[in-house]
Amino acid sequence: MPALDVAGEFETIERLLRPLAHPEWGRGLADDVAVLPSRPGYDLVLTKDAIVEGVHFLPDDPLDTVAKKLLRVNLSDLAAKGAEPFGYLMACCWSERCGWPEREAFAAGLAEDQARFGVFLIGGDTVKTPGPAVFSLTALGWVPEGETVSRGGAQVGDxxxxxxxxxxxxxxxxxxxxxxxxxxxxxxxxxxxxxxxxxxxxxxxxxxxxxxxxxxxxxxxxxxxxxxxxxxxxxxxxxxxxxxxxxxxxxxxxxxxxxxxxxxxxxxxxxxxxxxxxxxxxxxxxxxxxxxxxxxxxxxxxxxxxxxxxxxxxxxxxxxxxxxxxxxx
Amino acid sequence: MPALDVAGEFETIERLLRPLAHPEWGRGLADDVAVLPSRPGYDLVLTKDAIVEGVHFLPDDPLDTVAKKLLRVNLSDLAAKGAEPFGYLMACCWSERCGWPEREAFAAGLAEDQARFGVFLIGGDTVKTPGPAVFSLTALGWVPEGETVSRGGAQVGDxxxxxxxxxxxxxxxxxxxxxxxxxxxxxxxxxxxxxxxxxxxxxxxxxxxxxxxxxxxxxxxxxxxxxxxxxxxxxxxxxxxxxxxxxxxxxxxxxxxxxxxxxxxxxxxxxxxxxxxxxxxxxxxxxxxxxxxxxxxxxxxxxxxxxxxxxxxxxxxxxxxxxxxxxxx
Incomplete structure (x- = not known):
């Protein structure tokens, strides 16, 4: 969809995000969609949290740490369900303070955490916003079929x-x-x-x-x-x-x-x-x-x-x- | 994660979003995650687009149409890949104009389109933002294994x-x-x-x-x-x-x-x-x-x-x- 400055977003995808993409499932971030093969015997667990500048992170937090926080708060949801994460989709709505160096820092933070946690970018969206930055991430993980831990199984005496x-x-x-x-x-x-x-x-x-x-x-x-x-x-x-x-x-x-x-x-x-x-x-x-x-x-x-x-x-x-x-x- | 006014977000989930949830995969929106069983023989196709108030929709667009646009721009990506959509995760970052009646309209718009397109909400996040509203959606669809249409297959003479x-x-x-x-x-x-x-x-x-x-x-x-x-x-x-x-x-x-x-x-x-x-x-x-x-x-x-x-x-x-x-x- 058209953004305020499409060329900047194109550069962001080409130079900063594509190197983070899963070689196969992410389709080089060139195809609007990610495609995941089925994994029989496993359930797919999905979670999605958004973080807003000034609400969930501070306007002077360095962007590499903002990227890591975005990824980690979602991975935390997967960990608590017993899931093993493997990938994520991400929508970046950049505020005015997010120039090229800030975007580079953001991508560098993701690259570090991808290596640390064994996950890959598989798709998403990048646009500008006239307001505070908003980043939204959908994290994906596998759990052996039927083994996802719920909130609802606690027994008296546990x-x-x-x-x-x-x-x-x-x-x-x-x-x-x-x-x-x-x-x-x-x-x-x-x-x-x-x-x-x-x-x-x-x-x-x-x-x-x-x-x-x-x-x-x-x-x-x-x-x-x-x-x-x-x-x-x-x-x-x-x-x-x-x-x-x-x-x-x-x-x-x-x-x-x-x-x-x-x-x-x-x-x-x-x-x-x-x-x-x-x-x-x-x-x-x-x-x-x-x-x-x-x-x-x-x-x-x-x-x-x-x-x-x-x-x-x-x-x-x-x-x-x-x-x-x-x-x- | 804590938001400015968690009670309002809780009400939004309980009263407006839960009725939209897939009965099984969405886990009643009560479990931080969605859980999808594997579907052997099919690939899962995922796409994620965000829309920003003042950029992708107008500040006076009615919220029911904003919700529909959010869903439809993502479903359009799936359609172009030959995928059959079935569900979505959504992050709502509500701006100040999004009071209860506006949120009701938003949910009503989604309910109409869920019926029209045969899709269900399976998870997501709802928070407030001091800036323009941002809505992000991850849409999910099935394609028979290996049949996802790419951008890259055009042949001379087509x-x-x-x-x-x-x-x-x-x-x-x-x-x-x-x-x-x-x-x-x-x-x-x-x-x-x-x-x-x-x-x-x-x-x-x-x-x-x-x-x-x-x-x-x-x-x-x-x-x-x-x-x-x-x-x-x-x-x-x-x-x-x-x-x-x-x-x-x-x-x-x-x-x-x-x-x-x-x-x-x-x-x-x-x-x-x-x-x-x-x-x-x-x-x-x-x-x-x-x-x-x-x-x-x-x-x-x-x-x-x-x-x-x-x-x-x-x-x-x-x-x-x-x-x-x-x-x-």
């Missing part, structure tokens, strides 16, 4: 686990906005996490084999656990006292007067891109061993119960939580 | 055909901007075409079986034919004198002093969403019969030749054309 650490996304955003006072290396670590979260793809296979339900932590731990509880028709109890924290988040927490309130903020924060999942207690040992083999931090943060919704406790007391994305109070 | 009429997209944009003086019913017809183009899905099967190369007419007829010529390593001669026009476009042409210049503008215009394709001359009869059966206008507009690029003629003379999206002069 344990709740989360990979990695919680709260770095929110604190990273605040650090990037200059709102935190911490040692420079702490701020740096948080900002890096905010800009380039690390999806837990190494752990996807473990989740696929052992989890009864799973979600990625994007809306906020409490909200994402609430999604699992609702879809499973069960309740979940979370223990705020064991929330896994990075060294930087711990340093931030150490400066708070009210630890309970501070942990509640982190549990509601979002942008963590970890996997939260439920599993039968008999798998706890195996889960710990598999996590150790992969150098993945794994924390038992709660249990599935009768009832409904999420109950958050701290030192035995029930903590009132605004449950983020899905309630209306 | 004929060039186009479905429908050319120029209504460009004239419709001008009409919507109030730049044309024509009878009200002509203006209305052109605006309708601009807002809700009609992808030639009925003709996809014919293209798949008989075309050697095909593209949808989105960048402009001359530019899209140039894509075919380049990918096929051949030249194409187009006859501007036989450009198929709607009654409204003909009325516009009748008021021009220089018919050749006017037709050149239409051939460069874009936003037509017809299929331009090449086929061996022995199929001409069959193509005409298949087109008639489907009430599809089909016009022979040229031939594939030795050489390179597109040569446009009018009454025997060569017409200088700026070839739109892909040249740099």
């Amino acid at each position: 344990l709740v686990f989360v990979t990695g650490t919680i709260g770095d996304g929110l604190l990273g955003l605040r650090a990037a906005r200059g709102e935190l006072s911490l040692a420079p290396e702490r701020l740096e670590a948080l900002i890096t996490h905010y800009r380039t979260p690390a999806p837990q793809l190494d752990f996807a296979k473990v989740v696929r084999e052992l989890a009864t339900a799973a979600a990625d932590v994007s809306d906020g731990l409490a909200a994402d656990v609430a999604h699992i509880a609702k879809a499973s028709g069960a309740g979940v109890e979370l223990n705020l006292a064991v929330l896994p924290l990075s060294a930087a988040a711990q340093a931030w927490l150490d400066n708070r007067v009210d630890a309970q309130a501070a942990l509640s903020i982190l549990a509601a924060g979002g942008d963590d891109y970890q996997i939260v999942f439920t599993a039968h207690p008999r798998h706890e040992e195996t889960l710990r061993r598999e996590a150790e083999r992969r150098f993945t931090r794994l924390t038992k943060i709660g249990a599935v119960t009768d009832g409904a919704g999420v109950t958050v406790r701290y030192g035995g007391r029930v903590v009132p939580m605004k449950q983020g994305g899905w309630t209306h109070d | 004929l060039v055909f186009v479905t429908g009429t050319i120029g209504d997209g460009l004239l419709g944009l001008r009409a919507a901007r109030g730049e044309l003086s024509l009878a009200p019913e002509r203006l209305e017809a052109l605006i309708t075409h601009y807002r809700t183009p009609a992808p030639q899905l009925d003709f996809a099967k014919v293209v798949r079986e008989l075309a050697t190369a095909a593209a949808d007419v989105s960048d402009g007829l001359a530019a899209d034919v140039a894509h075919i010529a380049k990918a096929s390593g051949a030249g194409v001669e187009l006859n501007l004198a036989v450009l198929p026009l709607s009654a409204a476009a003909q009325a516009w042409l009748d008021n021009r002093v220089d018919a050749q210049a006017a037709l050149s503008i239409l051939a460069a215009g874009g936003d037509d969403y017809q299929i331009v394709f090449t086929a061996h001359p022995r199929h001409e009869e069959t193509l005409r019969r298949e087109a008639e059966r489907r009430f599809t206008r089909l016009t022979k507009i040229g031939a594939v030749t030795d050489g390179a690029g597109v040569t446009v003629r009018y009454g025997g003379r060569v017409v200088p054309m700026k070839q739109g999206g892909w040249t740099h002069d």
